[in-house]
Amino acid sequence: MKKLTATLVLFLLCFISCKKEVKTETVTTNVSDTTKTEEPIAEEPVDSAAQAKAWQAYATPGAPHKLLSDEVGTWNCEMTFWYEPNAKPEKSSSVATIKMILGGRYQEANYVGKIMGAPFEGKSTVAYNNASKEFTTTFIDNMGTGMMVAVGKYDEGTKSVEYKGEVVNPVTGKKAPYREVYTIVDPTTRKMEMYDTKNGAEYKSMEIVMKKK
Structure with missing residues (x-):
């Protein structure tokens, strides 16, 4: 037994x-x-040496992180909003303070300004994932309780990243796709364009032109 x-x-x-x-x-x-x-x-x-090498490469900032670190500083942001397709544009402004965190691996930006006369605060993070070869951006602000998350790849030819994600419409409670194009215009100028979808059609809902102080 x-x-x-x-x-x-x-x-x-x-x-x-x-x-x-x-x-x-x-x-x-x-x-x-x-x-x-x-x-x-x-x-x-996978042998231990190969695993260690892969994790080291994953954790080491590279050229894409240098692009993010080039933006460290204070930026004046001129914002234009279109709340409906073909609607009259609304203008606003904010100031963004950008820094690198966690050993230069991520970019963090804090926005302070006004939208439609109301105080506005927002925070964004940008990461470049060495494993997936993609950028990820997140955004939260004091005008909602959700987080916007989008993923995209950098195009050297246009000096831009096209991000794609989903956002929840607080009126309907349904998710809808959105697209963001972030362009490096020159060393002291950035342009962010946001495109939302309504009734199955995409329209430009926001543009921010950022000028470095």
Whole structure:
């Protein structure tokens, strides 16, 4: 009986060890059209040196982070809004203070100004992910309770990043796509253009021209 118990324990330990080496993927089968089975897919083994090298590359700021650090400083922002397609534009202004955080890995910007006469505060972060080769931008402000998140890639030819994300309409509660084009005009000028979607059609909803002090 002791031998049988020891054998079962050994088998169980081997089974647990094997489970650590595989990941599972759900595959739909046609068994009664209702049964789903999981088939293990073996992962390629990666040695510790290769893992350490990959993580070091992932954590090391590079040329894209230099683009972000070039914007450190204070910027005057002239903002134009269109609340509806073909609507009369509304003008406003703010001041953005930009800095790099966490060892130069992320950019953080704080905006202070007025929109339609009301005090405005906003905060954005920008990251460049060395693994996915993409920029990610987030934005929050005191005029809502949601966070805008968008992802895009830098185009060297146009000196711009085209971001794409989703935003929730507080009136309908539904998500809608939005697009942002962020352009490096010259060393002291940036332009941000926002495009929203209404009734299935895209329209320009905001433009910010930033001038470095």
